[in-house]
Structure formats: structure tokens, C-alpha cells
Amino acid sequence: MDAPRSPARLAAALTERWSPRVVAELEDVYVKVAKVEGTLVWHRHDDEDELFYVLKGRLRxxxxxxxxVALGEGELFVVPKGVGHLPVAEAECHLLLIERKTTRHTGDTTIAQTRSLADQLRPLP
Structure with a gap:
């Protein structure tokens, strides 16, 4: 990354739901943005914590x-490694996520919305 970026603007520009995109990296973590709505899937990350930060909207x-845990704009929560979780957004929600580079999108579960790391690394719009 060679210039400042706005996670809020990057998330707002996304067209796909539940498809996180990498916007920065440092050491062994990726910083991602996502636009979500509805329900993803129950899953867990056995070896990694996952930070959710709400840029816009609400996430449960x-x-x-x-x-x-209910999160509003400007709030964050860390799901500890090994804890099963189900992200739910009743309306469109924009997120910033911080995850170790080894974190698989839907952890121990694979569904149609599961995105590979290569997909998450695609250039942003």
C-alpha cells in the first residue's frame, strides 16, 4: 500500500456480499473490508482470533x-479462536476485519459464499 485508503469508502464500493477483500497487510495479519447482509454460516477458526469492526450499520x-453480541457503528469485538460464531446483519452492514493470514474465510465450514484467499486478494473496484 503506497497511499492512504479509506476502509469505509472501500467497503461501500464493494458489490458482493460476504466476500471480504484485503485492503492492507502487516506482519502476519490481513486487514479486510466486507459488505454483508443476511446470515453467513456457523463456523469457527480453531487457531486464530477474528476482529470485527463495524464501519456502517449493525452486526450481530x-x-x-x-x-x-450486537455491534453498532464504531464498535468492535474479537471472536476468540475456537469459538463457533454466526455473523448476522439484518440490513446492509460494512465491516473492517483483522485476521491472521492463515485464517480461512468460513473456517471449518465450506459453503457457496466461502471465498478463497486468492479471491480475497483480488484488486478492489
Missing amino acids: LELEDRAA
Whole structure:
């Protein structure tokens, strides 16, 4: 990355739902943006934590080991490694995600919306 970027603008420009895109990297983590709506799938990341930061809208994270977490704009939550979670957005929501480079999109589960790392690394619009 050779110039400042706005995660909010990058997320807003995305056309696909549940298809995170890498916008920056540092050491062993990727910074990603995503536009989401509806429900993804229950999954877990056995070896990696996952940070969700809401840029726009609201996100609910259903968690297998505790009560759901509701996030509004400007709020973040870290899903600890090994915890099953289900991201849900009742309306369009824009996210910034921070994940280790080894984190698979839908963790231990594969569905039609699962995106490979190569797909997440595609150039942004």
C-alpha cells in the first residue's frame, strides 16, 4: 500500500456480499473490508482470533459459548479462536476485519459464499 485508503469508502464500493477483500497487510495479519447482509454460516477458526469492526450499520454475532453480541457503528469485538460464531446483519452492514493470514474465510465450514484467499486478494473496484 503506497497511499492512504479509506476502509469505509472501500467497503461501500464493494458489490458482493460476504466476500471480504484485503485492503492492507502487516506482519502476519490481513486487514479486510466486507459488505454483508443476511446470515453467513456457523463456523469457527480453531487457531486464530477474528476482529470485527463495524464501519456502517449493525452486526450481530451469535456465539456458541455465550450470549450474542450486537455491534453498532464504531464498535468492535474479537471472536476468540475456537469459538463457533454466526455473523448476522439484518440490513446492509460494512465491516473492517483483522485476521491472521492463515485464517480461512468460513473456517471449518465450506459453503457457496466461502471465498478463497486468492479471491480475497483480488484488486478492489
